[in-house]
Amino acid sequence: MTPRWDRLAQDLADILGEEAVSRERPIGPETTYRVGGAARVGVSLAVDADVAAVAQVLATGRPEVLVVGRGSNLLVADAGFDGVAIWLGRGFDWVEIDGVVVRAGAAAGLPVLARQSAAAGLAGFEWAVGVPGSVGGAVRMNAGGHGADMAASLICAEVVDLLGGGIEQWNVERLELGYRRSALADHHLVMGAEVGLTAGDPSVSQELIAEIVAWRRDNQPGGQNTGSVFTNPDGDSAGRIIDASGLKGHRVGTASVSGKHANFFIADRGGSADDLHALMCEVFTQVESSFKITLQPETRLVGFGPGPWTDRAG
Numbered sequence: 622m623t624p625r626w627d628r629l630a631q632d633l634a635d636i637l638g639e640e641a642v643s644r645e646r647p648i649g650p651e652t653t654y655r656v657g658g659a660a661r662v663g664v665s666l667a668v669d670a671d672v673a674a675v676a677q678v679l680a681t682g683r684p685e686v687l688v689v690g691r692g693s694n695l696l697v698a699d700a701g702f703d704g705v706a707i708w709l710g711r712g713f714d715w716v717e718i719d720g721v722v723v724r725a726g727a728a729a730g731l732p733v734l735a736r737q738s739a740a741a742g743l744a745g746f747e748w749a750v751g752v753p754g755s756v757g758g759a760v761r762m763n764a765g766g767h768g769a770d771m772a773a774s775l776i777c778a779e780v781v782d783l784l785g786g787g788i789e790q791w792n793v794e795r796l797e798l799g800y801r802r803s804a805l806a807d808h809h810l811v812m813g814a815e816v817g818l819t820a821g822d823p824s825v826s827q828e829l830i831a832e833i834v835a836w837r838r839d840n841q842p843g844g845q846n847t848g849s850v851f852t853n854p855d856g857d858s859a860g861r862i863i864d865a866s867g868l869k870g871h872r873v874g875t876a877s878v879s880g881k882h883a884n885f886f887i888a889d890r891g892g893s894a895d896d897l898h899a900l901m902c903e904v905f906t907q908v909e910s911s912f913k914i915t916l917q918p919e920t921r922l923v924g925f926g927p928g929p930w931t932d933r934a935g
Contacts, residue, residue: 622644629682630643632682637670641664641667642662643662643663646660646663648660648663648923649699652689653692653848656875656891656894657701657894657923659701660701660704661701661705662704664706666713667713673787676781676785676787679784680786684705687923688706688709688757688809688810690727690728690755693754693847694762696922697924698898698925699894700924701924702923713728713729713812718738722815723815723817725813726812727757727811727814731749731754731755734756739823739830741823742820742823742826743820745774747830750830751766751767751833751837752766756813757812758811759771760775760805761803761809771816772793772798774816774817775796775798775814776793776814776817777790777791777792778811779814780810781809781812782809783808788812840881841885842880842881842882844888845892849885849919850884850885850901850904850920851917851918851919852916852918857914858884859883860883862908862912862914862916866907866908868907868908871903873900873903874896874899875888875891875893875896876888876897876899876900878904898922901918905929915930
């Protein structure tokens with residue numbers, strides 16, 4: 622480790638304690654792909670951590686910052702991440718239900734929130750039972766599925782600027798939620814969120830949840846994957862397009878396109894993140910060549926150089 626990273630790690634350890642800070646902390650094994658490298662510095666934040674002091678240290682050192690969450694939409698290069706990766710630890714997985722308003726910490730799992738709100742007689746969040754991410758990541762990416770997304774019910778989020786300090790409430794207008802995107806940047810940390818649901822029938826919600834779980838089991842593959850790799854073009858499905866390009870089952874090294882759903886890529890056990898990235902590049906190029914369609918990654922890519930999709934949105 623270079624003196625810069627060692628000094629930054631020590632400054633953070635002075636605030637959070639040595640047990641909360643790691644040098645060369647692996648990220649890949651903590652993602653759903655289970656492949657990829659390490660962060661130069663890893664930090665675990667407890668809910669009672671002095672986030673303002675952490676932000677001050679980061680603002681001074683100006684490293685790249687990555688909030689990992691549950692790693693369900695993340696691919697980290699084998700060479701790792703030249704920056705500080707942050708995990709939310711103890712105390713960020715709380716859930717509170719007050720009437721039709723549900724408040725949750727950023728580390729609360731979406732399936733848990735879906736089931737708890739349904740059991741409380743609230744409707745509108747059943748879709749989230751099939752999304753393996755956390756509340757914080759769902760706000761950042763405006764996660765969604767089955768005809769709904771976070772934007773449909775989100776009221777506000779509590780956000781920290783890790784390079785500038787200060788905790789603020791961001792309403793949905795400021796968050797600028799769009800299809801799998803928001804106004805949040807890499808240096809923003811979601812601490813918690815508030816969603817507004819509607820009164821419903823618990824039995825109806827439980828039935829819908831069971832249908833969603835069954836549909837995903839029947840239509841989406843298991844194995845080491847992050848779900849949808851590319852966003853859907855307007856009025857079409859990335860999975861359909863990749864399938865029509867003849868790429869189901871296509872393999873690059875230790876990575877392959879699922880034979881069950883072509884917008885899911887599977888990593889072999891002990892595989893390579895760089896193989897997955899190369900597979901994404903090959904699929905992008907083939908789709909563009911076959912159909913003149915420019916796919917855009919939904920998977921968040923960390924530590925890689927520019928891909929063929931860079932500056933090609935449209």
